[in-house]
Amino acid sequence: MPKKKTALTIEERLQQALVPAEEQPYEVPENWVWVRLGAIAEIVTGGTPSKKHPEYYGGNFPFYKPSDLDQGRLTYDASEYLSEEGKNVSRIIPKNSTAVCCIGSIGKCGYLMCEGTTNQQINSAIPKINSLCLYYYLCTENFVQDLLSMASATTIAIVNKSKMESCAFPLPPLSEQQRIVERIEELLAKLDEAKERLQEVADSFAVRKAAILHKAFTGELTKQWRRENGVSDESWEEKTLQDVCSMKITDGTHKTPVYCDSEKGVKFLSAKDITAEKICWDNIKYIVPELHEELYKRLAPQVDDVLLAKNGTTGVAAIVETDDIFDIYVTLAVLRPEKSIIYPLYLLKVVNSPLCKEQFAQHLTGIGVPNLHLRDIKEVLIPLPTIPEQHEIVRLIDDLLARERSAQQATEQALASIDLMKKSILARAFRGELGTNKASEASALELLKQVLAEN
Template identity: 50%
Template sequence: MPKKKTALTIEERLQQALVPAEEQPYEVPENWVWVRLGEVNKYVSKSVNPISEPDKIFELYSVPSMADDYPEIIAGSDIGSSKQSVCKEDVLLCKINPRINRVWKVSQFTDNELIASSEWIIIRNNHINANYLMYCFQSKYFREFMLSNVSGVGGSLMRAQPKYVQTYPIPLPPLSEQQRIVERIEELFAKLDETKERLQEVADSFAVRKAAILHKAFTGELTKQWRRENGVSDESWEEKTIGEICSSLKYGTSKKSSDDGEVVVLRMGNLQNGEIDWSNLAYTSDEEDIKKYLLKSGDVLFNRTNSPELVGKTSIYRGEMPAIYAGYLIKLDYEKNIVVGDYLNYYLNSSKAKEYYMQVKTDGVSQSNINAKKIGEFEIPLPTLPEQHEIVRLIDDLLARERSAQQATEQALASIDLMKKSILARAFRGELGTNKASEASALELLKQVLAEN
């Protein structure tokens, strides 16, 4: 008969759980230890088949619901596959597409049975602070381990392999230090989140501030002082329709473009924020089309069809490279002795213009459309040409300042995410100023954990 395996002593189990010095990712305080995750994970897999209890309501921790930080409260009949049984304080580590940093803690929001998707690796240990583990799994060093052993073909089809994840090292401080680390992280994160919220409000208000600038420009407020200084009457403004200031409103080519060719074919996606976006280009070598639709510097293009919120986007072509335009766009051949191209472009992107587009557009199955006739009927206020030039100059200057402020805000927002990563990196090195060297070594905690296995 084969001999029964002799149970390991606590010392043998301790040596099995501890990570050798040469395999430790970095140094930690002397009263901390490095342990292998699987040696302290007490979770025992238990499958649940919700469809067998169709009327029962479950609290389901699915991967998509993590985005809302709230589980699905759902009937068994609406759950199409087996799940894992979980408990409050379990830590969920997503194995699908590990490039996305998804770690979640089971919180138990209801009295319903707790279950989780099979895409989670579940970590459980009542002697280790769940929030400590959650933050640890989000830190840079651990995410690098998560990406070190994956299977699949790439992207969302990549998965971390649980058998390897269980071997990854985690730094284990004394239990009281775990709590202090969590409190310090949450204190620092709360301050950063407050700052981020204020910055995001500033970033989100850019469109509002731009609309306000354009409103002042086209009501004459922006150049009120200029008119006084130049002896121009407030009554010098007049209303003209697009049809009156344009010799033609010309649709673009209906021929297909390709990935290569002699000349760029601008499409509706290339009209962005009043300018031409020169990324994601299409091309043509059709000589007839090039001759017929070739753009001149200063030409204004109008996007006549798109989703309701995007129809009517207008941009000005500045001659960056030879280009023609596709059939979903209309070129406005404006009279240069009546209107300045940039003035026209700015006005067609104003909130007043967008209100008009919403009123006159026709809706199809998935897109709205504005035809040349409707564009031609739109009235715009026209000051003298010198005042138009001054308005454009002021708008350019004010929007440049706004863009600079917005860029600085976006950089500040990005720096907050970097600061959070830095805080986590320092936390799990014992560098947040919370560690007490006089406390008993985490070896004692580890022995207690292993004794219950």
């Protein structure tokens, strides 16, 4: 007969729960103790009710998956729901538990606002202490790194239940736990408010850019310039894109390209290589010299040509700034400016403006892959001021948009810094550095003994 296991004494359980000094990640206040996560939370691995039983699904009992944890502190909605039958065959996770993704996106946490269940990619921590204190620590970078260090060395990183139970947790006294939560939520609320305002600013950049371009091509931006230079408002004309080009607007080869490596071939551009106002040369292809000779006789791109994407990514233009030899595919159209009436950079700006994009959009054809026909490109109407005013418009657009980009970068940096500040607040909170700890309070060791005795 096998020997019956003897129940551990409270002192033995206490020794198992405490983290040895050499394994403690960092120092905490004297009345805190480092404990194993499994001592202050029950860890439960989720499971998926059998899909062979469709009656398990379609009710209103939340069945949480890793993507649902993106809701963070307010995890409520689930991507799938179980019926009463499905609920009955599942392990129910009480509300106020913390669900932690332990396969794939390891460390992503959600605080469950209602009871539910989870799939097997999630380990839930059912708290035996202040539930939000537990949640916020599980959101710290220290805990996430602890989990990652325990992940199994497989194709997909996995942290099982027992490994998560062994993670270290800095346990404060019970009253301190509540003060930590209140201080964290106070500070995070202020940061969220600041983030919301910054996000509104960030979201408005596209609107302000469109407003700048609208003013530029309706004459409002250079109204003062015309007054100062004695230029009449009547000097503006309306022309088609074909009217302002020195040659017939045409596209690249319709032939299927024969590619080769860069050492033997000639540069070959298509719509994918055109970004806003620039040609991206990073991932271009190369065609065989024989095909190049044939194509170049028909169409030889040159400096100041405007290349317009007409298939796939439509309505995006870039200007040729190099005298390098290259050929283009059918997905690009060439607009060669008649420099006696239009400044090449003005043509580039207006083609990339909402004014032209809206006209392009009206003529898109094709299912799946949008396409612009040359005949429609040729008939797009643009405003045409005098050459000097075109130069001034380009200068003002560049100046104003450069300021906008600078402000946008500053806003993005501020948004990123808010996320870093949140991580810093959580890190400091669980080091006792938020000014909430009271050294006179009884040691958390007494709390740990009470938790162990009750379980």
